[in-house]
Amino acid sequence: MNAYRLKPLRYPWPLAVFAxxxxxxxxxxxxxxxxxxxxxxxxLRFTGLIIFLAATLLDIWAMKTLADHHTPFWDTGCxxxxxxxxxxxxxRNPIYLGYTLAAIGLALLADNGWMVAAAIVAAASTSYLVIRCEERHLLARFGIEYESYLRRTRRWI
Known part of the structure; x- marks a missing residue:
């Protein structure tokens, strides 16, 4: 299979799932x-604010790191x-971790238990529907280099 044709996703699902x-x-x-x-x-609200701000900083850091390496993070390209x-x-997934933490931070800010449940469901859905697809793409694209990265870095935390 041509790794350049194997795209990770057709749509930016994770952000849509969390939103x-x-x-x-x-x-x-x-x-x-x-x-x-x-x-x-x-x-509760102060803790939520701290978690939300930390999540936002994590996402910005991850996106800047990808941009510095000329790697797409908004589109669905290779x-x-x-x-x-x-x-x-x-x-391996700091942006999705950031989304999850941001959702939990918002839940605390809003004192909304349903948002905690939504964050858990969205993280599980992202792991099952998105991350597995992205991992197949990266494995096909980078081979042994990616396998080595898989062994030394956790999927979430």
Whole structure:
């Protein structure tokens, strides 16, 4: 199989999956509130803000690292280089990890338990539907170099 023809995805699913899940969770919370509980609402929101900001910084760092290596992150084209530096030394999917943490941070900010559930479902869906496809693409494209990266770097954290 020609690795240049094997594209990771046809559409940018992960962002759509997370956004749809959070919107749906917002509607659910409006219909049947599921607060996260706790008596310290201020502390809950502050923790959510810190998590959301950390997630945003992780995503920016990962996207900048990809851009520095002339590798696409918004489109669905073939990977030009295998990036293993920056946040990619810590996790193979820092952008998706950032999305998940951002969703959890938003859940805490909104005191919305449905958003936590949506974040978990979106992360599982991304892992099953997206990451596996991307991993096949990268394996076909980079071979043994990617296999070595798989052995030394975790998929999530």
């Amino acid at each position: 749809t899940g959070l919107i749906f969770a917002g509607f659910l919370h409006h219909l049947a509130p599921l607060p996260l509980g706790g008596t310290d609402a201020w502390g 990977a030009k280089r295998l990036v293993t530096t920056g946040p990619f030394q810590l996790t």
